[in-house]
Amino acid sequence: MRQITAITLGITTASLFFSCSNDSIMERDSNQTTVTSLGKSTLKASLAPIEMNNWMAGLQDNISISKISIPGTHDSGARVDAPVVSGTAKTQNLSIAEQLNAGVRFLDIRCRHIDNAFTIHHGAIYQNLNFDDVLNACYAFLQSHPSETIVMSVKEEYDASNTTRSFESTFDSYVQKNPSKWDLGTNIPNLGEVRGKIKLLRRFSAGTAKGINATSWADNTTFEINNPGAQLKVQDYYKVTNNDDKWNGISNLLNEAKNDTNNKLFVNFTSGYKPGIFGIPSIPTVSNNINPRLKTFFQSNTRGSFGIMPIDFVNAELSELIVKTNF
Numbered sequence: 001m002r003q004i005t006a007i008t009l010g011i012t013t014a015s016l017f018f019s020c021s022n023d024s025i026m027e028r029d030s031n032q033t034t035v036t037s038l039g040k041s042t043l044k045a046s047l048a049p050i051e052m053n054n055w056m057a058g059l060q061d062n063i064s065i066s067k068i069s070i071p072g073t074h075d076s077g078a079r080v081d082a083p084v085v086s087g088t089a090k091t092q093n094l095s096i097a098e099q100l101n102a103g104v105r106f107l108d109i110r111c112r113h114i115d116n117a118f119t120i121h122h123g124a125i126y127q128n129l130n131f132d133d134v135l136n137a138c139y140a141f142l143q144s145h146p147s148e149t150i151v152m153s154v155k156e157e158y159d160a161s162n163t164t165r166s167f168e169s170t171f172d173s174y175v176q177k178n179p180s181k182w183d184l185g186t187n188i189p190n191l192g193e194v195r196g197k198i199k200l201l202r203r204f205s206a207g208t209a210k211g212i213n214a215t216s217w218a219d220n221t222t223f224e225i226n227n228p229g230a231q232l233k234v235q236d237y238y239k240v241t242n243n244d245d246k247w248n249g250i251s252n253l254l255n256e257a258k259n260d261t262n263n264k265l266f267v268n269f270t271s272g273y274k275p276g277i278f279g280i281p282s283i284p285t286v287s288n289n290i291n292p293r294l295k296t297f298f299q300s301n302t303r304g305s306f307g308i309m310p311i312d313f314v315n316a317e318l319s320e321l322i323v324k325t326n327f
Contacts, residue, residue, distance in 0.1 A: 052103040052316065055323050057147035061192025065199065066265040067305045068191070069326050070151065071319040072106025073099055074271035074310040077129045078122040087282045089125040091271065091312045096137040103319035105150055106267075106308045109134055110157035113167050118174070121157040131174060138198055139181055146196040149183075151308065153214070155203035168206045184210050187229035188265050201267075212265070222249055231264045233257075240272035243289040250290070251297065257307035266307025270294060287312040298322055 059068065073092055076099065081090040094102060111118035111131055118131035138150055156167050163170070175182050183189065183197045186209050200211030212230045217223075220239050225232040235253045240246045250270050257266035270290050273281035291313065298321035306325060311318065 052320060052323065053101045053141075054145045054147050055103055055326075056105070056149065056191060056195070058327060059191055061195075062190050064188060064190055064263050065149070065151065065194070066188050066263050066307070069304070069306040069322050070105045070308045071103050071314060071322040072108065072151070072308050072310040073104055073314050074108050074269055074312050075122050076104075076107040076109060077120040077127050077134060078110075078125075079129075080122075080125060080127045082125050085280060087284050088273075088280060089122045089283075091122065091283055091287075093313055094315075096134055097141065099314065100137070100141045100148075100150070102314070102316040103323045104314060105148065106153070106310060107134070107138075107150060108153045108155075108310050110155050111167075111171075112158045113156060113160040113163050113170060115162050116165055116170055116173075118170060124158055135174060135178070139178060142181060142196050142198070149191065149194040149197055149199055151199045151201055153201040153203055153310075154211075166207075167204050168210070171204070186210075186212060186227065188212065188231075188263055222253065231262065232267060233264055234267045234269070236267075236269045238269065238272040240274050240286045243274075243286060246272055246286065247290060247293055250294075254297065254301075254306050258301075258304040260305070267310070268307055269310045271310060271312040283312060291318060294318060295321060298325065301325065303327075 056068075073094075075091040076096060078089060078091040079093065079095070082088040092099070096107065099107070109131070110121055112121040112126070120127040120129040120131065120134065138152070142148060142150065154171065160167070175184070181197055183194045183199045185193075189199065201214050202211035203214050203217055205215055212232070213227050214225055214232060214234075216225055217234070217236070220237055222233070222235045222237065225234070233253065233256070235249050237246055237249050250268055253266055253268045257268070260266070270287075271283075272286040272290075273283045274285040276282050276285075291311065294309075294311070295318055298318075303325050306322070309322060
């Protein structure tokens with residue numbers, strides 16, 4: 001069910017806008033030069049109500065993607081559970097289109113390479129979804145909402161089957177169908193550079209420079225990736241034996257992101273699973289504990305740059321709380 005929530009930006013005068021607190025969007029923009037450089041479009045956009053399906057319209061073009069609090073989803077296409085044992089594969093209730101309309105702007109897409117095409121998997125479980133389905137939802141959304149951008153992580157999942165080319169070559173074939181909708185630059189861009197486009201965060205090997213390179217992804221921990229033009233810090237502690245430990249990792253990175261003065265991109269996975277008997281994973285055991293803590297955190301921390309948060313079982317209410325911190 002599509003849930004669209006309106007956020008009204010109550011800005012009465014331009015002078016009030018330009019005297020925002022240190023946590024304001026302006027002062028969090030690492031590329032700010034002068035007040036006039038913000039441009040007339042920022043003020044004009046700020047005067048209109050902003051809905052969750054176009055909330056980025058209220059941000060100025062020259063704010064870095066790294067300085068925006070962005071709700072995201074982990075295993076964004078995983079809406080099908082494993083047979084027999086529930087809670088082991090499904091991570092989302094909302095479709096890709098519903099996620100985007102609820103304010104989500106980071107998608108974690110896991111592709112199985114089969115027959116020189118991509119199907120969406122969570123581990124061995126096919127999600128009754130193909131990469132074309134994901135892209136068509138994204139393209140349609142961006143066509144209707146050109147002020148927005150989607151940061152998309154693409155990762156190879158499960159075993160390749162019946163392929164005659166590389167994962168990269170198949171990925172390229174998808175991009176070539178609609179190249180104007182992609183930004184494959186290796187840097188962390190400003191929002192104005194990627195409005196109406198998908199910004200690639202690449203978790204697959206490639207022979208040429210392509211998207212923000214995140215191939216040196218560490219396993220089950222917090223780590224940094226330092227590329228020329230793109231520094232990342234990632235919390236991806238997913239095998240959760242203790243929810244308090246998981247929350248500590250999340251909250252530490254949220255606070256670090258808020259206090260960061262560099263153009264570092266923070267990706268803070270709030271998702272995970274708890275190993276049960278015989279090691280069988282339980283995803284809701286983590287999300288049912290962590291998501292209420294996220295809600296409480298953002299009810300108290302209402303302004304700041306908190307980075308990207310890929311979430312299991314995201315909903316419109318939690319997404320809205322994260323989005324509001326940008327205004």
